Amino acid sequence: MADVQPLRALRYDLRTVGSLDSVAAPPYDVIDDALRAELAARSPFSVVEIDLPRASGGEDPYLHAQTTFEAWRQAGVLVHEREPALWPATQQFEGPDGETRVRHGFFCRVRVEDYGPGRIRPHERTQPGPKEDRLRLTRATRANLSPIFSLFPDDGDEVWKTLEPATAAEPFGSATDTDGTVTTLWRCADADVISTVHDALADRELLIADGHHRYETARVYADEVGGEGEHSYTLMFLCSMSDPGLAVLPTHRLIKQAGDLEALRSAIERSFATRPADHGELEPPAGDGAIEFGYIDAGDPQPLRLTLSDPAIAEQALADKPAPYRRLDTAVLEAVVLRDALGLSEDDIARQNGIAYAKTVEEAIQAVEHGSADAAFLMRATPIDQVREVAQAGVPMPPKSTFFFPKVPTGLVFNLLE
Secondary structure (H helix, E strand, C coil): CCCEECECCEEECHHHHCCHHHCCECCHHHCCHHHHHHHHHHCCCCCHHHHCCCCCCCCCHHHHHHHHHHHHHHHCCEEECCCCEEEEEEEEEECCCCCEEEEEEEEEEEECCCECCCCEECCECCCHHHHHHHHHHHHHHCEECCCEEEEECCCCCHHHHHHHHHHHCCCCEEEECCCCCEEEECCECCHHHHHHHHHHHCCCCEEEEECHHHHHHHHHHHHHHCCCCHHHEEEEEEEECCCCCCEEECCEEEECCCCCHHHHHHHHHHHEEEEECCHHHCCCCCCCCCCEEEEEECCEEEEEEEEECCHHHHHHHCCCCCHHHHCCHHHHHHHHHHHCCCCCCHHHHHCCCCEEEECCHHHHHHHHHCCCCCEEEECCCCCHHHHHHHHHCCCCECCCCCEEECCCCECCCEEECC
16 A cells, blocks of 8 residues: 655745856756756755765765755755645647646655555656666655655545645746746645544555656665664655646657668568658557557668557567556557667667657757668657556566656755765
8 A cells, every 4th residue: 555645845035046046957877967957056055066066076965965955954945844644746749739738646645665566656667777867866865855746546546635725825836848838836734634534545556657766765774774763765746647737748769879770661561561652651650459660771761650550460469468558658669670670689678779869850850860860760659558557467667668747846845864
């Protein structure tokens, strides 16, 4: 069962930093050097100084994070709440269709447990490098700096209805990210509300949407410290799977070292029915269960739409996987094309050897046309019901099978582990 608790948040003193806009940031793993520099220039107290530390003169970046974090606490830049609370939040954003949507959720702390039925489930494979980085940062700061984004079943919207009255009060603050998403945050210390939310989620299973490396880091850290204590919990942002603002976007595959493109097309045609398509048809719509992709390469100007010729192809290529996994577009592409046709291993894919990713169709097309990729496979979004079905089968998806949009900002609240 999920053990969802309020937290005595460590947070920015807005009288000191001015606003959350100046100090909050996207999750560390989507920040490139240019964006980090832009965020750091906004304020000397930008969260990137501790969550994505850079040190000059050969200094250890994790030591930089530790000393900066401690200095901010001593100077009152960060203040520790006296009583535990839940932190409801809304995220207003523009979807790919141009419509404005609002996602609802709340920050809390959740007991760290092993993955398993009825507790917490992952949905994507992880890599060792990011876990080591996050573990070293956690040891240095003894805090959760960036929340894990998780989902829970709540068809009746019971949890948000319980929290929503708290959002009638003046918000604690808000932050607007580079995509224009406005995240607004409230504090709720009402004991009855906290108890109701805790009890409502006690028998729910949590599905990690974003932050698998952070969660697995929290498990390792809790084991390292041992026993019971603040380290037994980790910072999460929880959202209902039924929330009307929950959006899952596709992530497209770029092939960097395709080799003989004619041979690749021939291999594709052995497993997929092909038809010519224009650029506007490359991203398949939500379908009827057929495995479909868009495809372009640098060797032929004609884009294609690919449809798996026979479900038996996926059954054979993924014979050791459960049925829900064999119906997953990204899994079939990985097995039939990336592995069998291109010879990429699971480790190659995890380390992005020969493969890269694009968030939009336009970005993927430009990568092929400008020569930074040999070919591109255009994916459709994985429906949340399919994400849950695969997770319940106990098999993590290939990397980048989902892109939950928008991202949950870092720097709104922190969770101390001591």
